[in-house]
Amino acid sequence: MKQIRILLADITKIKVDAIVNAANTSLLGGGGVDGAIHRAAGPELLKECTALGGCETGQAKITKGYNLPASYVIHTPGPVWRGGSRNEEALLEGSYLNSLKLAEEYGCKTVAFPSISTGIYHFPLDKASTIALRTIDGFLQNSSIIEVVTVACFDEHTKQAYEQAAQSLNMHVPVEITD
Ligand code: ADP
Numbered sequence: 001m002k003q004i005r006i007l008l009a010d011i012t013k014i015k016v017d018a019i020v021n022a023a024n025t026s027l028l029g030g031g032g033v034d035g036a037i038h039r040a041a042g043p044e045l046l047k048e049c050t051a052l053g054g055c056e057t058g059q060a061k062i063t064k065g066y067n068l069p070a071s072y073v074i075h076t077p078g079p080v081w082r083g084g085s086r087n088e089e090a091l092l093e094g095s096y097l098n099s100l101k102l103a104e105e106y107g108c109k110t111v112a113f114p115s116i117s118t119g120i121y122h123f124p125l126d127k128a129s130t131i132a133l134r135t136i137d138g139f140l141q142n143s144s145i146i147e148v149v150t151v152a153c154f155d156e157h158t159k160q161a162y163e164q165a166a167q168s169l170n171m172h173v174p175v176e177i178t179d
Contacts, residue, residue: 002140003148004133004171006162007178011152012040015069017108018062019152020099022116023075025054027061033114033154037073041066045073058094060102072106074099078117081124089131092117096135104145112150115158125158129165133175140173 011019011033021037024030027049029038038045048063052075055061060076076099079091095116103111113132117123136149153159166175 001147002143002173004136004140004166004173004175005148005150005178006159006166006175007150007152008154008156008159009150009152010036010154011112011114012036012068014112014150014152016110016112016148016150017070018072018074018103018106018111019065019068019070020060020111020113020116021073021075022114022119022121023055023077025057025077027052027055027075027077030120032119037068041068041073049075058091058098060095060098062102062106070112072103072108074102074111076116078121079123081117081122088117088123089127092123092128092131093135096132097139100136100139100143100146100149104143107145109145109147110150111146111148112152114152114154115162118158125161126165129158129161130169133162133165133169133171137169137171137173 076095
C-alpha cells in the first residue's frame with residue numbers, strides 16, 4: 001500500500017532504496033544535509049559526483065549510496081530563495097519531481113527526502129512543505145513503482161510545518177506521522 005511518512009530523523013540513517021540529497025549545483029558537497037550525506041557515504045561518493053559535471057537547479061542526478069544504508073543517492077540542487085520572483089516555487093517542485101522520476105527509473109520502491117532548500121537556501125518552510133507534499137502526493141498517486149516516500153525532518157519545527165501542510169492539503173495518499 002502506498003504511503004507518505006513524515007518523521008523526525010537523520011536521513012543518513014534511513015534504510016530505503018534511495019535518499020535524496022539537497023545538493024548544490026557543483027555536486028561536490030557542501031554544508032547541511034549534503035555534508036552529512038558525504039561524510040556518511042565515504043569518499044567514493046565524491047569521486048562519483050566529480051564525474052557527473054554538476055547539475056542544474058531543479059534537476060536531479062543519481063549515484064550509488066556507498067557506505068550509506070540506502071542503495072542510491074539522488075542529488076538535486078534546490079533553489080536559493082531570493083524573494084519568490086525568480087521561479088523558486090517551480091524550481092523546488094522540479095527538484096521533487098525530477099528526483100521521483102529518477103527513483104522510478106531505477107526501480108526504487110522506497111525514497112526519503114530531506115526538506116529541500118529550507119536550510120542554508122532559506123526557502124520559507126510553509127511554502128516549501130506545501131510544494132513538497134503536493135508534488136510527492138501527485139506523483140505517488142500515478143506511480144506503479146514507488147510505494148513509500150519518507151520526509152525526514154531534522155528538527156521539530158520542520159516536522160510541524162510538514163504536519164500542518166499535510167493537514168491543509170487534500171492529500172490522496174495516506175500520511176503517517178511518526179514521533
Ligand atoms: P539547502 O541548502 O537546500 O537549504 P540544507 O542542508 O541547508 O539544504 O537544509 C535542508 C534541510 O535539511 C534543513 O531542514 C536541515 O535542517 C536539514 N538537515 C540537515 N542535516 C540533515 C540530516 N542529516 N538529515 C536530514 N535533514 C538534515
